Amino acid sequence: MLLNSDKKLIKRYLGGDKDAFGELVKRHKDYVYNLAYRLTNNSSDAEDLSQEIFIRLMDKIESFKGDAKFSTWLYRLATNQCLDWLRRRKPQERSIDDVELKSDEDIPALIETKEQLDDIKEALAILPNDFRIVVVLRDVEGLSYDEISEHLNISIGTVKSRISRGRSQLIKILDPKGTKERVKASN
Amino acid sequence: MECKHIKDKLSEYIDGALNERESDLIETHLATCADCSSEYAKLKEIAASLGDLPIKNMPGGVEERLLSRLGLDAPKQRPFLIRFASSPLAAVAAVIVIVAYVSLFAINTPGTKMLTDEGLMEKSLAPPAEIDTGAVTNDDGNDMILADISERSEEDNLSKEEPDEGQQLLRDVPKTLNKTLNQEDSAVGSSLKATSKNYSKEELLELLEADTSIPSDYDAKNKLLLEEGGANEDSLGNALDLIKSRYAKGVPVYAEKAAYEGQESWLIIIFDSEIKRLLAIKTIE
Numbered sequence: 203m204l205l206n207s208d209k210k211l212i213k214r215y216l217g218g219d220k221d222a223f224g225e226l227v228k229r230h231k232d233y234v235y236n237l238a239y240r241l242t243n244n245s246s247d248a249e250d251l252s253q254e255i256f257i258r259l260m261d262k263i264e265s266f267k268g269d270a271k272f273s274t275w276l277y278r279l280a281t282n283q284c285l286d287w288l289r290r291r292k293p294q295e296r297s298i299d300d301v302e303l304k305s306d307e308d309i310p311a312l313i314e315t316k317e318q319l320d321d322i323k324e325a326l327a328i329l330p331n332d333f334r335i336v337v338v339l340r341d342v343e344g345l346s347y348d349e350i351s352e353h354l355n356i357s358i359g360t361v362k363s364r365i366s367r368g369r370s371q372l373i374k375i376l377d378p379k380g381t382k383e384r385v386k387a388s389n
Numbered sequence: 390m391e392c393k394h395i396k397d398k399l400s401e402y403i404d405g406a407l408n409e410r411e412s413d414l415i416e417t418h419l420a421t422c423a424d425c426s427s428e429y430a431k432l433k434e435i436a437a438s439l440g441d442l443p444i445k446n447m448p449g450g451v452e453e454r455l456l457s458r459l460g461l462d463a464p465k466q467r468p469f470l471i472r473f474a475s476s477p478l479a480a481v482a483a484v485i486v487i488v489a490y491v492s493l494f495a496i497n498t499p500g501t502k503m504l505t506d507e508g509l510m511e512k513s514l515a516p517p518a519e520i521d522t523g524a525v526t527n528d529d530g531n532d533m534i535l536a537d538i539s540e541r542s543e544e545d546n547l548s549k550e551e552p553d554e555g556q557q558l559l560r561d562v563p564k565t566l567n568k569t570l571n572q573e574d575s576a577v578g579s580s581l582k583a584t585s586k587n588y589s590k591e592e593l594l595e596l597l598e599a600d601t602s603i604p605s606d607y608d609a610k611n612k613l614l615l616e617e618g619g620a621n622e623d624s625l626g627n628a629l630d631l632i633k634s635r636y637a638k639g640v641p642v643y644a645e646k647a648a649y650e651g652q653e654s655w656l657i658i659i660f661d662s663e664i665k666r667l668l669a670i671k672t673i674e
Binding site: 365366 | 454
C-alpha cells in the first residue's frame, strides 16, 4: 500500500505537484533523521545531514526507476550521503584501511586514551566510520546483510567482516578492562 | 575448531547468517568454551543494546526548516509571521514585533538595568535609539532585522517585498514605542476601531497622544495570533499570553489590514505598558 503510494507521490511530484514531495518527506523523515542522528551522534549534524539527504533526493528523484521499493532506493541514497558526509566532516579520522593495518593490540591503546565509556552511543560515535555505518544499519536499523551489501555497494563478505569487527570493537570500547586481560593473556 | 575461527563467526551466528552445519559447530563449541561463550554473550548484548536505542524522530522545527529549505510550503506548521508575508506591510509589522520584542525583553531581564523600576523614568527621555531604532533606522540595521526574521522563519522574500512605506514605518514605530514607554504611568491609550480603518502613521501617532482608553470589549472573535509562533518558553509565542485585561491596558502602535489565509483581517500591534512588550492581535471578521 505504502509502496504504491510512494510511487504515486513521485509521479505527482514529477508532474508538478510540490506538495507530493512534502508528503514523501513526511513519510521518510524519521528514518532518515534517526539514521543521521545515530551516525553523527548529535542533533545539529543530524539536521544538516537530513537536509542534505532530502536535497539530494529532490535532485535525483527523476532517476528513480520504479522497479525497486522506493524506501530501499531512498535509504540507499541516504546511507551513501551519510557516508559521504562523514568522510567530508572528519577527514582526519582513520579509514578502515588504516585500521586494518593495525594489530588488535593497538586498539585498546587507542581506547585507553579516552575516558571510560559506559554509554553505547558514545562508543558508537568513536567507531571508525566504515564500521559504524554497518553496525548502525544492522543493529539500529535492522537491515539484513543483503540489504547492507546493496546499500553500500560492498560484498556480503565485507559486510560480515565489518559487522563482526565493529561489534568486537564496541565490546573493547565498552569493556577496556576485559580487553586488557585478553591482551595480557595473548602476550 | 579453533577459538579464533569461532569468534570470527560469532557475529554471523547471532544474526542467523550461518548455514546449519556451521551453526551446529558453533553451538557445540560454545557449550564447552567459557571464553568464546563470554564473547558470544557480550556480542549479543551489544547488538541488543544498539537495537534498544530509542528511535530519534525528526523534531518539528527541523522538519519545518527542512521543508523551507526544499522550497516547500508547510502552511499548517508555518509560523504566523510567515503567513503575513503575503502582505508586505504586515510582514514589516511582524519584523517590528520581533525586533521590539527582543529588545524589550532584554530590557525586562534582571541583568539589564536600563528600564528597570528605578531606571525607567530617568531614562524616559532617552532617544528612540535606546530602544531599538539603532537596529531599524540605519541601512545595515535593516539588513540585520531581516536577517533576524529569516533566521527564525527562513523566509527569504521579506526583503524583496518590502515597500518604501514599510521602510518608513520601520523608522517611525520605534519612536512611538519610546513615547509609549515614556508615558507608561499616564492613562495613555486610544480608541482603536480595528474593523473600520486603516490607520496612517500620523493617525496612529494621534491615537497614541489621545488620552483615551483602548476598548476592552474585544470579543471572542479577537484572536491572538502570536500564540502560534512557537512553543518554547523563550519564544515569541508564549511570551504573549495575551488576555483581555492585559491588552486592554495596551496601546496600539500599528494597525494594518492583512490577508490571512485568504481572509481580509486586521493586524494590530499594541504595546503593553504593564509587561513592556509588544503584542500583536488580529481580529478575524
